[in-house]
Amino acid sequence: MELDNLLKEERLSGASLLILANKQDIKGALTPAEIAKVLNLEAMDKTRHWKIIGCSAYTGERARCCLADLHA
Numbered sequence: 566m567e568l569d570n571l572l573k574e575e576r577l578s579g580a581s582l583l584i585l586a587n588k589q590d591i592k593g594a595l596t597p598a599e600i601a602k603v604l605n606l607e608a609m610d611k612t613r614h615w616k617i618i619g620c621s622a623y624t625g626e627r628a629r630c631c632l633a634d635l636h637a
C-alpha cells in the first residue's frame with residue numbers, strides 16, 4: 566500500500582500521521598473510523614501517533630484543526 570511505503574521512509578520515522586477526511590458533508594462519505602479500518606491503522610506500529618479528523622471545506626466543519634489534536 567502506498568501509505569505503508571511512504572511511512573517506511575527514514576525521513577518520516579517518528580513522524581505523526583494526521584489525515585483530514587474532507588467532504589464529510591457528502592452522504593455516504595466514509596467516516597474517520599471507517600477510513601482507519603480501510604487503512605488498517607490499528608495494526609500500525611504503536612509508537613506512531615495517528616489521527617483522522619473528519620471535516621468539510623464546504624460547511625467549514627473542522628476546517629481549522631489543530632496539530633495538538635494528535636495527542637488528544
Ligand SMILES: Nc1nc2c(ncn2[C@@H]2O[C@H](COP(=O)(O)OP(=O)(O)OP(=O)(O)O)[C@@H](O)[C@H]2O)c(=O)[nH]1
Nearest residue numbers: 586587588589590591592620621622623624625626
Ligand atoms: N461537498 C464537498 N465538496 C468539496 C469539498 N471539498 C472540495 N470539494 C469539491 O471537490 C472538487 C475537487 O476539489 P479540489 O479542491 O480540486 O480537490 P482535488 O484534491 O484536486 O480533487 P478530489 O480528490 O476530487 O477532491 C471541487 O468541485 C470542490 O469544490 C467538501 O468538503 N465538500
